Amino acid sequence: xxxxxxxxxxxxxxxxxxxxxxxxxxxxxxxxxxxxxxxxxxxxxxxxxxxxxxxxxxxxxxxxxxxxxxxxxxxxxxxxxxxxxxxxxxxxxxxxxxxxxxxxxxxxxxxxx
Amino acid sequence: xxxxxxxxxxxxxxxxxxxxxxxxxxxxxxxxxxxxxxxxxxxxxxxxxxxxxxxxxxxxxxxxxxxxxxxxxxxxxxxxxxxxxxxxxxxxxxxxxxxxxxxxxxxxxxxxx
Numbered sequence: 001x002x003x004x005x006x007x008x009x010x011x012x013x014x015x016x017x018x019x020x021x022x023x024x025x026x027x028x029x030x031x032x033x034x035x036x037x038x039x040x041x042x043x044x045x046x047x048x049x050x051x052x053x054x055x056x057x058x059x060x061x062x063x064x065x066x067x068x069x070x071x072x073x074x075x076x077x078x079x080x081x082x083x084x085x086x087x088x089x090x091x092x093x094x095x096x097x098x099x100x101x102x103x104x105x106x107x108x109x110x111x112x113x
Numbered sequence: 114x115x116x117x118x119x120x121x122x123x124x125x126x127x128x129x130x131x132x133x134x135x136x137x138x139x140x141x142x143x144x145x146x147x148x149x150x151x152x153x154x155x156x157x158x159x160x161x162x163x164x165x166x167x168x169x170x171x172x173x174x175x176x177x178x179x180x181x182x183x184x185x186x187x188x189x190x191x192x193x194x195x196x197x198x199x200x201x202x203x204x205x206x207x208x209x210x211x212x213x214x215x216x217x218x219x220x221x222x223x224x225x226x
Contacts, residue, residue, distance in 0.1 A: 004156070033213060040218075040219070041218055041219070042203050042205075042216035042217050042218045042219050043157070043203075043216050044216070045213045045214075045215075048213045056212070056213060091156060091157070093157075101147060101159040101162055102147075102157075102159070102214055103159065104149075104156035104157040104158070105156050106154075106155060106156045107155075107156050109154075
């Protein structure tokens with residue numbers, strides 16, 4: 001069974017440029033999460049989807065961040081414009097059951113210069 | 114609001130010795146508790162979880178954790194550490210089904226040969 005797939009693995013951009021990250025969850029997993037992980041820190045939730053509905057986006061900085069999950073499968077996280085402080089790893093995860101564990105992708109490491 | 118604390122930034126142990134990585138939590142109801150491990154430049158890997166039932170939970174790679182409701186703790190343990198266990202360990206909690214996991218800041222485990 002394929003795991004959670006994220007791309008790109010690494011991205012280097014200059015500040016004020018846009019960037020997008022893509023995530024393909026495990027087949028059949030209805031719940032999808034985007035987490036932000038700063039160096040040496042634990043992951044912090046950005047947004048959670050149940051199918052195509054964003055049910056928890058309270059921590060998403062909506063002035064520059066946006067996300068979508070069309071058709072309730074793949075998801076895209078976008079930052080526009082990027083700032084220096086956005087340099088971090090963006091983790092996507094999916095889960096099957098409400099009480100179940102999350103399965104994480106390898107992450108997308110963003111460096112903003 | 115739910116929260117999780119990992120009081121130690123780093124734990125050092127000699128190979129073959131037992132190891133403990135500490136975690137305490139705060140939730141309003143019954144906790145759902147998880148441990149994850151992260152190797153450099155990789156995503157998080159699930160180790161074990163406590164939902165209900167036996168307080169001693171066994172997981173992957175010989176790890177186990179003990180749920181202690183009175184002390185609101187969920188410490189990760191292993192009877193005999195391996196050098197390959199060296200990694201970053203995260204404790205996580207959710208307070209009810211269907212919500213996102215809240216992660217601790219992580220504990221770096223270093224096992225010396």
